[in-house]
Amino acid sequence: MEKVIRSPLILIVSLFLMTIMLWSVYYGAFSNVFESVLLFVLIIALSTFLFLILFHNKRNPERKISWKSWTPYELKEEDEGQQWVTYRATRKVYIFFYFAIPAGLMVVAVFRHIEFMPLVVLFVLGTTQYGIYWHESRKYLNDREEV
């Protein structure tokens, strides 16, 4: 359960749904029915996510996931080993943004005639960030117990 809550894949899907929603609302790309369905899906997804945290905290009182923390849920920092994994993964994400932000600015400027381009660029930056973090942390933490 904790794996699901902390999976950046959840964030990628949420970002996708949010982008489609904003695309539909502000650019009129889809029908009102589609918007309502999407809003319903978003509410269900958010409720499920919050319920999973509640359920996890009840089952694991010693490993509670904080509601109040500003630290993203996917960052595992329970001990020094996991802090090191977070360091490795966030370092890679920083390197990505170091190059991706100037590139993104150029794409937005060059394709300024495509009005939803900023939305697309932000979606790509966001999903790539989550993807890099997920791939890097999985590389270190996705092992099986050795007896």
Next chain:
Amino acid sequence: MLRNRVKELRARFSLTQTDLANRIGVTRQTIGLIEKGDYAPSITLAIKMAKTFDTAIDEVFWLEGDEE
């Protein structure tokens, strides 16, 4: 690079990764990272491990190229 014989000592003491993790207050994943040599533990953690195995730190960890 830091080498170690955590896995070997753990087997000698019949401890799983989870057992060892619980004894020194870290997660099982951290034990896995240390055993694989991906992560070099802090001196505090190294001391805790050596104490658990009732031995000196340099019997558990040593630098690559050094005599064991």
